[in-house]
Amino acid sequence: MSTLYRSLLAKLPTTVNTTVRRLTIASLIGQIVLVGTGGAVRLTSSGLGCPTWPKCTTDSLVNTPEMGIHGFIEFGNRTLTFALALVAAAMLISLLGIRKEQPVMFWLSFGLLASIPAQGVIGGITVLSNLNPWVVGFHFLVSATLVIFSMLLVNRAYGRPPESQKPVRSTLRQLSLVAAILVGVTVVLGVMVTGSGPHAGDADAPRNGLEPELITRIHALPVYLLVACTLVLILLCWRRGGGDLLRSATLWLLAVVILQAAVGFVQYFTGLPIVLVGLHMLGAAALLAVGTNLADVALRARRTA
Numbered sequence: 001m002s003t004l005y006r007s008l009l010a011k012l013p014t015t016v017n018t019t020v021r022r023l024t025i026a027s028l029i030g031q032i033v034l035v036g037t038g039g040a041v042r043l044t045s046s047g048l049g050c051p052t053w054p055k056c057t058t059d060s061l062v063n064t065p066e067m068g069i070h071g072f073i074e075f076g077n078r079t080l081t082f083a084l085a086l087v088a089a090a091m092l093i094s095l096l097g098i099r100k101e102q103p104v105m106f107w108l109s110f111g112l113l114a115s116i117p118a119q120g121v122i123g124g125i126t127v128l129s130n131l132n133p134w135v136v137g138f139h140f141l142v143s144a145t146l147v148i149f150s151m152l153l154v155n156r157a158y159g160r161p162p163e164s165q166k167p168v169r170s171t172l173r174q175l176s177l178v179a180a181i182l183v184g185v186t187v188v189l190g191v192m193v194t195g196s197g198p199h200a201g202d203a204d205a206p207r208n209g210l211e212p213e214l215i216t217r218i219h220a221l222p223v224y225l226l227v228a229c230t231l232v233l234i235l236l237c238w239r240r241g242g243g244d245l246l247r248s249a250t251l252w253l254l255a256v257v258i259l260q261a262a263v264g265f266v267q268y269f270t271g272l273p274i275v276l277v278g279l280h281m282l283g284a285a286a287l288l289a290v291g292t293n294l295a296d297v298a299l300r301a302r303r304t305a
Contacts, residue, residue: 012097016105016157023091024157027112028150030084032285035143037077039281042194043274047131047201049074053124081120084146088113091153105156112149115142131205133195140191147285151292159245159297168246168301175233176246176298179253182226183291187284189219199277216268223261230254233294243301249294256290259283 013020041047049063049070050056056063056075063071092109099106119142126135193215195208230253237247260283267276 013094014097016098016102020091020094020105021157023087023094024150024153026087027084027091028147028154028289030080030087031143031147031150032282032289034077034080034084035140035147035285036278036282037073037080038140038143039278041074041077042136042201043199043278044070044073045200045202046070046073047136047205048127050078050127053127054120078120078123081116081123085113085116088116102156105153108149108153108156112146112153115146115149119143119146131201133200133206133208136201137191137195137208140194141188144187144285144288147288148292151289152296155293155296155300159300168243168298169236172233172236172246173298173301175229175236176250176294179226179229179233180291180295182222182229183253183257183287186219186222186226187288189215189222190280190284193219194277197272199272199274220264223257223264226257227254227261230257245297246294246301249290249297252290253287253294256283256287260287 041049046069049067049072052058055061056071056078057067063075088109092106092113095102095106095109119139122135122139122142126132126139129135192208192210193212196210196212196215197207200207230250233250234247234254237250260280263276263280263283267273267280270276
């Protein structure tokens with residue numbers, strides 16, 4: 001190990017300090033905002049605002065005034081991806097000095113940083129494929145994975161160690177995992193619903209060919225199951241004792257899933273206005289975050305004897 005490397009390593013954090021915590025929060029917020037800006041690209045028909053990739057045009061790396069608002073929105077979304085890569089790189093560097101003490105955080109941040117350039121490439125394929133709905137959906141699901149990684153990092157930066165938490169019964173742990181799986185199924189089906197709907201990102205972009213009415217009804221099924229599962233979790237948390245962290249995580253999930261379901265129903269019966277569709281996409285990112293938080297809290301807590 002070179003002297004320069006040792007010198008730089010000595011200046012890095014030796015614990016999960018305020019800097020590391022702030023970087024995890026910035027990453028989580030940024031990934032959720034990225035979902036929102038990606039939604040804005042689609043909902044404003046700006047998916048081909050930058051008609052090529054990696055440049056915005058064949059001659060310019062950035063958008064030009066002639067491209068109008070669509071070019072600005074699309075290029076803004078691309079720029080945010082670079083900003084999040086810088087945050088992820090700063091987080092990874094900050095964790096170098098404690099990578100042995102915090103291996104999970106280190107590898108989560110590594111995965112986050114590695115996934116962001118891949119996300120940019122997938123975004124480029126999306127543009128070059130003329131906004132193929134399946135590629136667009138995969139692009140969103142990679143963003144969903146980055147939200148999950150970021151939430152796990154926040155939990156490990158701010159969460160209490162398992163030995164300080166109240167033990168959790170196996171039933172609560174299993175139901176928490178089921179709830180998180182239902183969140184994932186709901187989001188995946190939601191992506192398919194969006195791919196069948198009118199907001200393609202461009203007037204000439206293709207749709208996935210699924211029947212919107214049918215796939216929407218299928219999408220609603222795991223939502224009903226998720227609400228029921230969450231209500232059972234809350235009941236068991238208060239009757240059998242799940243600890244304050246698990247109770248809080250369950251309440252957060254219930255609040256977000258009810259709000260998300262409400263927005264979903266309203267947008268469906270009002271003709272999919274773009275403002276509500278955009279809120280629904282942000283809600284999907286928030287739902288992934290709270291679902292991940294619930295499963296993580298439950299699975300990391302000590303088991304009951």
